[in-house]
Amino acid sequence: MSQAYLQCIACGARFASNSGALYACPTCGDLLDVVYDWDRLDPDALRHCFRQRRLSDDPKDVSGVWRYRELIPFYDDERQIVTYPEGNTPQLDAPRAARYAGLSRLTFKHQGYNPTGSFKDNGMATGVTQARVLGARVVACASTGNTSASMAAYAARAGLLGVVFIPEGQIAFGKLSQSLDYGALTLQIRGDFDKAMDLVRDVAPQVGMYVLNSVNPFRLEGQKAMAIELLDQRGWRVPDRIVVPGGNLGNSSSLGKGFKELYDLGFIDRLPHITIVQAEGAAPLYRTVTSHETSRLVTVYARTLATAIKIGRPVSWKKAKRAMDWTDGWVTTVTEQEIADAKAIIGRDGIACEPAAATTLAGLKRLIAEGTDTPINKDEDVVAILTGHVLKDPDYTVRYHLGDLYEDYVTETIVTHRSEKIQSNYPNRPVEVEAEPAAITAAIEAHLARVAAE
Numbered sequence: 432m433s434q435a436y437l438q439c440i441a442c443g444a445r446f447a448s449n450s451g452a453l454y455a456c457p458t459c460g461d462l463l464d465v466v467y468d469w470d471r472l473d474p475d476a477l478r479h480c481f482r483q484r485r486l487s488d489d490p491k492d493v494s495g496v497w498r499y500r501e502l503i504p505f506y507d508d509e510r511q512i513v514t515y516p517e518g519n520t521p522q523l524d525a526p527r528a529a530r531y532a533g534l535s536r537l538t539f540k541h542q543g544y545n546p547t548g549s550f551k552d553n554g555m556a557t558g559v560t561q562a563r564v565l566g567a568r569v570v571a572c573a574s575t576g577n578t579s580a581s582m583a584a585y586a587a588r589a590g591l592l593g594v595v596f597i598p599e600g601q602i603a604f605g606k607l608s609q610s611l612d613y614g615a616l617t618l619q620i621r622g623d624f625d626k627a628m629d630l631v632r633d634v635a636p637q638v639g640m641y642v643l644n645s646v647n648p649f650r651l652e653g654q655k656a657m658a659i660e661l662l663d664q665r666g667w668r669v670p671d672r673i674v675v676p677g678g679n680l681g682n683s684s685s686l687g688k689g690f691k692e693l694y695d696l697g698f699i700d701r702l703p704h705i706t707i708v709q710a711e712g713a714a715p716l717y718r719t720v721t722s723h724e725t726s727r728l729v730t731v732y733a734r735t736l737a738t739a740i741k742i743g744r745p746v747s748w749k750k751a752k753r754a755m756d757w758t759d760g761w762v763t764t765v766t767e768q769e770i771a772d773a774k775a776i777i778g779r780d781g782i783a784c785e786p787a788a789a790t791t792l793a794g795l796k797r798l799i800a801e802g803t804d805t806p807i808n809k810d811e812d813v814v815a816i817l818t819g820h821v822l823k824d825p826d827y828t829v830r831y832h833l834g835d836l837y838e839d840y841v842t843e844t845i846v847t848h849r850s851e852k853i854q855s856n857y858p859n860r861p862v863e864v865e866a867e868p869a870a871i872t873a874a875i876e877a878h879l880a881r882v883a884a885e
C-alpha cells in the first residue's frame with residue numbers, strides 16, 4: 432500500500448501520519464497536508480475498478496469516499512474505516528439558474544444529499560477513521576453548525592464521544608437539532624465561531640480530545656473525494672470551472688488538492704479553475720488576495736446570514752490560496768441580497784439549498800456581469816457545489832418568501848437588532864384562502880395567470 436505522511440505546507444518537514452494528534456507543524460507552526468509515497472497506480476485500471484465497485488454492497492464500495500480508497504490510503508487496516516455511507520451525491524442540470532447567471536449551462540453537485548445534509552460527511556468519514564487509527568475516545572470541533580451535525584453522527588456511529596463547540600445563537604436550528612439528537616455534548620459558547628475555534632484548540636490537549644475541524648488534514652482527504660466522485664460521474668471529463676462557497680476554506684483546499692493529485696497521478700490532463708465565493712461581510716480571503724501583502728491573512732469580524740460561511744479567520748486560507756494558484760482560480764464576493772435571490776432561483780429549478788450554498792450562483796452571476804474584468808465566459812462547463820440542504824435553515828427560506836428577512840436576524844433563539852431588510856425579488860408567498868371551493872379555484876387561477884405572465 433502507498434505510504435502516508437504529514438507534511439508541512441511551509442517548511443516541508445515530514446512526520447509519520449499515525450504518530451499522534453498533530454494539527455500544525457511542530458517546527459514552524461504552519462498547516463499540514465496528508466501526502467503519500469504512491470505505489471505505482473494505473474489510472475485506467477483504477478477508473479475501471481471504481482466503476483465496478485458501484486455494483487458491490489460492501490459499505491466501503493458503496494461510500495462515495497472509500498470507493499476511491501487507493502487515492503486516500505492513510506489507514507493501516509481496512510477494518511479501521513468508518514463510513515455511513517456518504518457521498519454519491521447527485522449532479523443536477525439547472526437551466527433556470529444558468530439563465531439567471533447568464534451562462535449557457537450549469538450543473539450543481541448537491542452535497543446536501545449526504546447523510547447529515549452537507550459535504551462535512553465526506554470529511555468526517557476520513558477524520559473519524561483517523562480518530563480510530565489513533566485510538567481516540569473523544570472527538571471535538573468548533574462549528575457554525577454542519578461540522579457539529581456531521582461529527583456528532585459519525586462519532587455516534589463509531590462509538591466515540593462527540594463534543595461540539597457552537598457560537599451561541601448563531602447556528603441554524605436544523606443543525607443544532609441534529610447535534611442534540613445524535614447525542615453529542617453540545618457546548619454553546621458565548622462568542623463567535625472564531626472564539627469557539629480558539630477554545631477547542633486550547634482545551635483539546637488537556638482533555639485528550641481529537642480535533643475534527645478542517646485544520647485536521649485527514650478531514651480534507653475525505654472532502655477531496657468530492658473531486659474524484661465528480662469526475663467518475665462525468666466519465667472523467669474535466670469541467671472548466673468549479674465554484675464553491677468559502678468559509679473556513681477547507682472545501683476549496685481539499686478540492687484543489689484532489690484535482691492536483693489526480694493531475695499529478697495521470698488521471699486527468701488539465702485542472703478546472705477553482706472559483707471561491709465569499710459573503711461580502713465575511714470575505715477574509717478576498718480581502719487578502721486583493722491586498723498588497725498577500726502573505727498575511729486580512730481577518731474580519733464576520734457578518735452574514737449564511738451562517739455556514741460566517742468566519743472571519745479561516746484556518747485553511749493558505750491552502751485555498753494554493754488551490755487558486757494551482758488551478759488559475761479566482762475569488763469573489765456577493766451581497767446578502769444576491770445570496771438570497773440566488774437561493775430562491777436555485778429552488779425554482781426544483782433543487783434548493785441552504786444560504787451559504789447559494790453564494791455559488793450569486794458569484795457566477797456577478798462574474799458574468801463584470802465581464803471583461805474576470806476570466807469567465809458564458810459557454811464554460813461549470814460545476815457549482817451546493818454545500819448544504821435546504822432544510823438546514825428553513826427559517827431563512829420562509830422569511831425570504833414572506834418578505835420578512837433582515838440582515839441582522841440570526842435565529843429563533845436570539846433576537847438581535849434588525850436592520851437591513853433583504854428584498855424578496857423572487858417570493859413565493861403562501862396564500863391564505865377560505866375553506867371553500869370557489870376561493871380555492873380563484874387562487875389557483877390567479878396563480879396560473881401570474882406564472883403565464885412571467
Ligand SMILES: *Cc1c(COP(=O)(O)O)cnc(C)c1O
Nearest residue numbers: 577678679680681682739818819
Ligand atoms: C462548512 C460549509 C461551508 C464552508 O466550507 P469551508 O470548507 O469552511 O469553506 C459552506 N457551506 C456549507 C453548507 C457548509 O456546511
Ligand SMILES: [Zn+2]
Nearest residue numbers: 439442456459
Ligand atoms: Zn513547518
